Amino acid sequence: MGRKMLKITRLWSASKCGRKLIVQATGTVSSLPFYFLAKGKSWSFCLAPTSDDDPTVLSACWAGIIFTVNPKGYYEEQPYSDAGYISLEQAQTLIEHASHNYLQAIQSAEQ
Numbered sequence: 001m002g003r004k005m006l007k008i009t010r011l012w013s014a015s016k017c018g019r020k021l022i023v024q025a026t027g028t029v030s031s032l033p034f035y036f037l038a039k040g041k042s043w044s045f046c047l048a049p050t051s052d053d054d055p056t057v058l059s060a061c062w063a064g065i066i067f068t069v070n071p072k073g074y075y076e077e078q079p080y081s082d083a084g085y086i087s088l089e090q091a092q093t094l095i096e097h098a099s100h101n102y103l104q105a106i107q108s109a110e111q
Contacts, residue, residue, distance in 0.1 A: 005030050006099045011088050021084045023091045026055075029099045032073075036095050038083035043091075045098035047074040074102045 008027040013020050023043075025036035034047045035055035048055040058073050076098050080086070086094075 005103065006096060008092065008095060011036075011091060013084075013088065023084060023086055023088065025091060025095055027095075029102060034095075034099075036091065036098070038080065038086050038091055038094070040083060041079055041081060042077055043080050043083045043086075043094055044075065044077040045095065045102075047102055049073040074105070076101060 006027065006029050008025055010027070011023075011025040013023045015021060022037065022039040024038075025034075027034055029047055031051060032047050032049070033051060033053070033055050034045060035058075036045050037043065046055040046058050048058060053073065055073070058075065078094075080094075
């Protein structure tokens with residue numbers, strides 16, 4: 001995937017009493033906004049269908065669905081032991097992986 005297609009605008013972790021609880025990121029893939037969340041025992045990546053949609057709202061609606069590509073956007077959720085404790089570098093790798101999966105799915109659907 002070309003670097004121009006993925007742009008991470010914000011990547012951060014939140015902690016309480018020195019313990020990381022969640023890792024989050026926002027940005028765009030092919031100009032569409034995404035939201036990444038790692039917490040508990042899983043991570044999720046949600047891509048909005050248009051630049052006007054909020055991927056954080058869609059992510060909350062699709063929580064628990066493993067994978068979907070449809071006109072309403074893209075959502076992927078995967079198990080990950082102690083997801084809230086991943087490094088920001090690991091989060092970036094997962095975001096790149098999910099972005100690649102999305103682009104592959106779109107390319108396959110167009111063929």
